[in-house]
Amino acid sequence: MSASPGSGLWRFEAIGTTWRIDTAQPLDARTRAGVGAVIDRFDRDWSRFRSDSLVSALAQDGGVVPAPPDAAVLLDAYAAVSDATGGAVNPLVGDALARRGYDAGYSFVDGGAAPAPAAWRDEVRWDDGLLAVRHPHTIDVGALGKGRLVDLVLAEVRAGGGGGAVVDAGGDVAVSGTTQRIALEHPYDSARAIGVWAVTDAALCASATNRRAWGDGLHHVLDARTGEPVRRYAATWAVAPDAMMADAVATALFFEGGPRLAAQWHVAWVRMRTDGAVEWSPTSEAELFT
Structure with missing residues (x-):
């Protein structure tokens, strides 16, 4: 910069x-x-376009990791938006975006529509200083x-x-x-x-x-x-x-x-x-x- x-x-x-x-x-x-x-730390935590980011690791293997400093404020707000829109906004939409071509490599090749997991709060947990993803999913905080x-x-x-x-x-x-x-x-x-x-x-x-x-x-x-x-x-x-x-x-x-x-x-x-x-x-x- x-x-x-x-x-x-x-x-x-x-x-x-x-x-x-x-x-x-x-x-x-x-x-x-x-x-x-500040920008680099946030990007390393939340970018689904970086292979070395925290969310990319969770997308690969799932599991439990120490929660980034922003996890609670971001995902609490996401939950409110998800509730207000009847689930139309969902932090697990990352895989659906990648399938449509908006992936880490910017392929822009459409693989067809696929919904995000509707019960996303059964898949993602953020409490006690931890961020857990039950199964491999791509968290997208773009909203x-x-x-x-x-x-x-x-x-x-x-x-x-x-x-x-x-x-x-x-x-x-x-x-x-x-x-x-x-x-x-x-x-x-x-x-x-x-x-x-x-x-x-x-x-x-x-x-x-x-x-x-x-x-x-x-x-x-x-x-x-x-x-x-x-x-x-x-x-x-x-x-x-x-x-x-x-x-x-x-x-x-x-x-x-x-x-x-x-x-x-x-x-x-x-x-x-x-x-x-x-x-x-x-x-x-x-x-x-x-």
Whole structure:
């Protein structure tokens, strides 16, 4: 990771996306190294694209391992999203994604639909400092993991004394000590926006079916109950106090239970249907161009 020229702007590539960190003051080398260590630790624990990660080892052999620091917060939130969506969101969807071609080697060769194990909480246990998988399964934290990592990076940046900060990891954005106007990219035309959302001391996360899409209508947002890509919604945006919560709701909004979960968590949102219609929550403060 190398800093771009300029007082408080740092761009780098990590976990398969472009990061941009803007701060009031330049980050020193120690803080940058701390950010790199946070990202590497999270990736070594949770990346299903790395053969040396913890979740790859569990996918190979199952078993019991010391739980990563994030296990409880991630999987507790996953359980809430799973309940709200009737099981459409499931942390064992990793094997279903790989079968459709979104695998560790990015083969993008479709092997057909296969549902994730419905009774996933009988297969995965996280308590007493341990993470256990009864049978070999691929845990995928993509529904909210990047949001969690954005929160961890922002905490590291703030500890380094960067002042007001904006952390943007490929569209998952956390804002601290400032206001950021964020465009809501049109899912069918990246040169256009459907609106703008002003975010202050909060996070905005987005998800869209045009990102990580391949083959004949395949993309990364699967209904875990069927192994099929979602078809009703094309893009979602959510604003919450932290990025993990915003990321979780942005995923849930592709399914019927999403708005109910957002209301329970006091999260504002916007979503676009595949027919172009736009829906939003009563609490949304987005300026929509519709």
